[in-house]
Amino acid sequence: MAISRQDIEKVALLARIKVDEAQVTALEKDLSNILDLVDQLQSADTSQTEPMAHPLDAAQRLRADTVTETDNRAAFQAIAPSTENGLYLVPRVIE
Amino acid sequence: MQWDIVIGLEIHVQLATKTKIFSGTSTAYGAEPNSQASAVDLAMPGTLPVANEQAFKYAVMFGLAVDAEICRRSVFERKNYFYPDLPKGYQTTQLERPIVGPGHVDVELADGSTKRVRIHHAHLEEDAGKSLHEDFHGMTGIDLNRAGTPLIEVVTEPDMRSAEEAVAFARKLHGLVTSLGICDGNMSEGSLRFDVNVSLKPAGDETLGTRTETKNLNSFRFMEQAIHHEVERQMDILEDGGRIVQETRLYNGDTQQSRSMRSKEEANDYRYFPCPDLLPVELDDAFIEDARSRLPELPDARKARFQSDYGLTDYDASLLSSSARMAALFEETVSHGKDAKLAANWLLGELSARLNSEDRELADCPLTGGQLGALILRISDGTVSSTGAKKVFEGLWTGEGSDVDELIDAKGLKQVSDTGALEKIVEEVLAGMGEQIAQYQEADEKKRKKLMGGFMGPLMKASKGQGNPKLFNEILKKKLER
Amino acid sequence: MHNKTVAQLSHALESGEVSSVELATHFLERIRLQDNRYNSFITVTEEAALADARAADERRKQGNATPWTGIPFAHKDIFCTEGVRTTCGSKMLENFVPPYDATVTRKLREAGAVCLGKTNMDEFAMGSSSESSYFGATTNPWGERRVPGGSSGGSAAAVAARLVPAATATDTGGSIRQPAALCGITGLKPTYGRVSRYGMIAFASSLDQGGTMARTAEDNALMLNVMAGFDPKDSTSIDREVPDYTASLNDSLKGLRIGLPKEYFTDQLSSEMNNVVREAIREYEKLGATVQEISLPHADLAIAAYYVIAPAECSANLSRFDGVRYGYRCEAPRDLMDLYTRTRAEGFGAEVKRRILVGTYALSAGYFDAYYLKAQKVRRLIQQDFINAFKQVDVIMSPTTPSPAFIQGEKTDDPVTMYLEDIFTISTNLAGLPAMSVPAGLMEGLPVGLQIIGDYFSEARLLNAAHQYQQVTDWHQLSPDA
Known part of the structure; x- marks a missing residue:
């Protein structure tokens, strides 16, 4: 299935990845080829098949409600791009 | 449209x-x-x-x-x-x-x-x-x-x-x-x-x-x-x-x-x-x-209990049972103050109005159920009038005091309930009200009720607001209907 | 010394023939002298390794050594290592030094193993040639311009070049088995859930599985003994007893039922590769195994299903790389959108971006049913094929790859051709089954691998089958230097 430039631009925005004109052209070809490969799926009869999200046929184990973590802010913020007064800084968010 | x-x-x-x-x-x-x-x-x-x-x-x-x-x-x-x-x-x-x-x-x-x-x-x-x-x-x-x-x-x-x-x-x-x-x-x-x-x-x-x-x-x-x-x-x-x-x-x-x-x-x-x-x-x-076994009493069940145990109206019961905090405050108030109806009136009246006007949550209420209960008790035993009780409530709210009886004393809100003293005041006040007495005595039962108010004002004034209105009323009736 | 296996080095340490410090020094020296040819390491942790080696010698003196105490090894740079930068082959994490260990890292550390460094890999484990690393391509020790396979190409090349006797690796669609095959070593991808994924940087959560690489099946067994097991920090790890994987290595293969999927042995398969694999299977027959043809009817759909599911999961898993809390952040972002879009455009390489975009597309409104849901259903059909097959046979055998190591740059321009490299390995990830690659011969002077696939949690049987084969063949002992 061919994917359009507009599709690529829309998906790149959703994924928050900046793409320039030349990249869109290259991606148009690559993604169309990948989708052609993937389109083989349509040949399978799955009318009687349940989707499989996970290889394990198991249920979630639940954890006891006990505090196990301690404050490790200094270590975490030492590797952060930008912090102040214990907060992570980002360009101003407008709601 | x-x-x-x-x-x-x-x-x-x-x-x-x-x-x-x-x-x-x-x-x-x-x-x-x-x-x-x-x-x-x-x-x-x-x-x-x-x-x-x-x-x-x-x-x-x-x-x-x-x-x-x-x-x-x-x-x-x-x-x-x-x-x-x-x-x-x-x-x-x-x-x-x-x-x-x-x-x-x-x-x-x-x-x-x-x-x-x-x-x-x-x-x-x-x-x-x-x-x-x-x-x-x-x-x-x-x-x-x-x-x-x-x-x-x-x-x-x-x-x-x-x-x-x-x-x-x-x-x-x-x-x-x-x-x-x-x-x-x-x-x-x-x-x-x-x-x-x-x-x-x-x-x-x-x-x-x-x-x-x-x-x-x-x-x-x-x-x-x-x-x-x-x-x-x-x-x-x-x-x-x-x-x-x-x-x-x-x-x-x-x-x-x-x-x-x-x-x-x-x-x-x-x-x-x-x-x-x-x-x-x-x-x-x-x-x-x-x-399921951890479910506590829920508001609807609590409401039914408030109606049957305390004789509350449907509406009062639903308001008081709606939140766990309100329900707990009510039950604590009643446990100290006895009179459930009076407690309900105070919680839904004075207290709720005050919270609303200050845009505060019940969680921030400065009064305890014990204090409210003590106040209810003093209203029902005639120690304070309802007007006086509002002043006590104010004192509790603002933190002027924390003990109901001390506030009553400090503010001089204790009602006079000594029958002899009250009778004396009634006699003095009635002495100057011959015309009204005559009017009363000519009136029918319905009109008499209205006219009573005309005597109560001067009586309260004469007692500096401390006379027990209920007792004044009783004494007055006796004197007028003689 | 560097030609010895982990098992042999373990005995040498135990007998005092060599010390941990001597071993670490020896292998570090090899890395220093030779790795400029292979670029199999992103980071070499010389100082920490020597300190760990000294501690290992000390521990041995105190008499509480494990078989791994003092054994040098390397971690694929996808496992978080506290205090040692963990890049996942990406500019995004070029300077990322995690303040925590992966569970696998912790377990090997606790066993006393000595980590010499972090190995190169395709960026975020997405690739089959180790050419997409931000830190440059890794070269296969078997051929100057040959790829080592990927994504665990650095670990495979380092083991093949005798720079370390063993290394950790991960496998999402063949990333342990394919490079193991192309570099002539032995690699094991365990059952999904057998090894904790905590601290192993996620590519596709329902497919990723950590595993082992070494030259022999026995060393893989020793390594899995340490790595496997339930982890309360990973909800998808399985709470099931870990056997001693070395205990059954010498069991007889008499009666072992081998299945050969007819879908894998078609005229598409080169006759050279077919010959190599048939020869290996004859060895198994000599060992007492029986062989039968089986069918995996949906095998041809595995790549299609994989290239929906893996990109879909990765598109969400990689959203956390946003330049806010750690990792790369673009210069002087104008606003929030600019911070996100430039950080991710500059921090990720081409293949990672391609997969994120494919996954985003497959999950987006209007395409979800046709792609994602359909792929999930096909995934179940593929799993069902294996379940049916394992009713008839104990293990399934096939080539690991369609051909030996290809020339660098040959497939980088065409993602789809690169994807077909995993045609025999990918379906076991979809099903969650364990599988190994074992050196089984040479083609054009380059190693090729035999893939052995087992039923759920049959790692011991796979290792037994591989070990017995290695007792009667010497492909696993061939060195690229010879």
């Missing part, structure tokens, strides 16, 4: 667990920014979620309390969007198989009728962090202490028809979750947050109009104002022949204005899919029965 108002609510209820839904980090409120954000909460590379059992227990308790079906096999999905307060770039939530299925809540309205509001479903999810917009050199600061706090999002059907109904439902839900003990109910800290969906349709029409969603209302008062505001806004647009845009709006309680919220809406495609880091959660009978 006549319009029908249609309101549905989405309520985010923060669960009162000790730790986050997917990590063992404390959820205690008010810690230093990011001091309660562990590797998992910060979405550090390679970290994985492990689900908290208590969050499931609380969600099941909620489901049982609203008479809903519990989903035995519930699944978590990822809801994908970028926002700085969302560390993983997706929110772990439930879409296809929420833990709580359809249920309902019955709400008592001011006119004494009962309204059934249907719950569409309630699902478990993680809360986001907080963005602080104070000035950090034109930057926004992100605190992720709240990120990962367990929530249930309760979604109602569009069953409410006025702001008053919506608020009555909201109060009922608040009472329910606090009674269950699954949420601390502290709205100013964001423990309970309301999103309101409002639409209008021509009266009697079947099809619903386009709705807007007003987000993050964290007080009942703002909620009521926001609904009124939105109804008027939509009505203005529709009556001018305009169309409503489906959008998310923010209401500012201080300016009483609302505006469209654009940032989160942009290219809105959340790409939900089952979270591969979490397996389906299977709840067996034992788990559900354990949750």
Whole structure:
């Protein structure tokens, strides 16, 4: 299935990845080829098949409600791009 | 044109667990920014979620309390969007198989009728962090202490028809979750947050109009104002022949204005899919029965008990039983003050009015049930008049004093109940009121009641407000009817 | 010394023939002298390694050494190592030094193994040639311009070049088995859930599995003994007893039922590769195994299903790399959108971006059912094929790859051709089954691998089958230097 430039631009925005004109052209070809490969799926009869999200046929184990973590802010913020007064800084968010 | 108002609510209820839904980090409120954000909460590379059992227990308790079906096999999905307060770039939530299925809540309205509001479903999810917009050199600061706090999002059907109904439902839900003990109910800290969906349709029409969603209302008062505001806004647009845009709006309680919220809406495609880091959660009978056994007395049962045990009216009983805190305060007051009817009047009258006028929550009430009970006792034994009692209440509220009897003494509010002294005053006052006495004695029973008031004023004045009105009344009757 | 296996080195340490410090020094020297040819390491941790080696010698003196105490090894740079930068082959994490260990890292550390450094890999484990690393391509020790396979190409090349006797690796679609085959070593991808994924940077959560690489099956068994096991920090790890994988290595293969999927042995398969694999199977027959043809009817759909599911999961898993809390952040972002889009455009390489975009597309509104849901259903059909096959046979054998190591740059321009490299390995990840690659011969002077696939949790049987083969063949002993 061919994917359009507009599709690529829309998906790149959703994924928050900046793409320039030349990249869109290259991606148009690559993604169309990948989708052609993937389109083989349509040949399978799955009318009687349940989707499989996970290889394990198991249920979630639940954890006891006990505090196990301690404050490790200094270590975490030492590797952060930008912090102040214990907060992570980002360009101003407008709601 | 006549319009029908249609309101549905989405309520985010923060669960009162000790730790986050997917990590063992404390959820205690008010810690230093990011001091309660562990590797998992910060979405550090390679970290994985492990689900908290208590969050499931609380969600099941909620489901049982609203008479809903519990989903035995519930699944978590990822809801994908970028926002700085969302560390993983997706929110772990439930879409296809929420833990709580359809249920309902019955709400008592001011006119004494009962309204059934249907719950569409309630699902478990993680809360986001907080963005602080104070000035950090034109930057926004992100605190992720709240990120990962367990929530249930309760979604109602569009069953409410006025702001008053919506608020009555909201109060009922608040009472329910606090009674269950699954949420601390502290709205100013964001423990309970309301999103309101409002639409209008021509009266009697079947099809619903386009709705807007007003987000993050964290007080009942703002909620009521926001609904009124939105109804008027939509009505203005529709009556001018305009169309409503489906959008998310923010209401500012201080300016009483609302505006469209654009940032989160942009290219809105959340790409939900089952979270591969979490397996389906299977709840067996034992788990559900354990949750059931933890259910405390719920507001509806408590209301029935208040009516039968204390002889309260339907309306008083429903108001006093609606929240666990109010119910507890009432029962503590009665245990000290004995007279349940009087206690109900004071809690729903003086106390509620005072909380409202100061826009305070019952949680911030400076009076204890013991103090209120002591005051009730002094009213019923005639030590203070109701006017005097209000002055004592004021003293307790402002912190002028903490002991009812000391305040009565200090303010000189003790009523004179010495019959001899009172008789003397009556005789002195009546001596100068021959004309009124004659009038009274000629009057019929009905008119006499009215005329009594004419004597009480001067009597109270003569006793400097300290005469016991009940005794004055008795003495007066005896003297006049002689 | 460097030609010795882990088992042999373990005995040498135990007998005092050599010390941990001597071993670490020896291998570090080899890395220093030779790795400029292969670029198999991103980071070499010389100082920490020598300190760990000294500690290992000390521990041995105190008499509480394990078989791994003092054994040098390397971690694929996808496992978080506290205090040692963990890049995942990406500019995004070029300077990322995690303040925590992966569970696998911790277990090997606790056993006393001495980590010499972090090995090169395709960026975020996405690739089959180790050419997409931000830190440059890794070269196969068997051929100057040949790829080592990927994504665990650095670990495979380092083991093949005798720079370390063993290394950790991960396998999402063949990333352990394919490079093991192309570099002439033995690699094991365990059953999904056998090894904890905590701290292993996620590519596709429902497919990723950590595993082992060494020259012999016995060394793989020794390594799995340390790495396997339930981890409370990984909800998808399995709470099931870990056997001693070395205990059954010498069991007889008499009666072992081998299945050969007819879908893998078609005229598409080169006759040279067919000959190599048939020769290996004749060895198994000599060891007492029986061979039969089986069918995996949906085998041809595995790549299609994989290239929906893996990109979909990765599109969400990689959203956390947003320049806010750690990792790369673009210079001087104008606004929030600019921060996100430039950080991710500059921080990720071409293949990672391609997969994120494919996954985003497959999950987006309007395509979810046709792609994601359909792929999930096909995934079940593929799993069902294996379940049926294992009713008839004990293990399934096939070539690991269609051909030996290809020339660098040959497939980088065409992603789809690169994807077909994993045609025999990918379906076991979809099913979650364990599988190995064992050196089984040479083609054009380059090693090729025999893939052995087993039923769920049959690692011991796979290792037994591989070990017995290695007792009667010497392909695994061939050195690229010879």
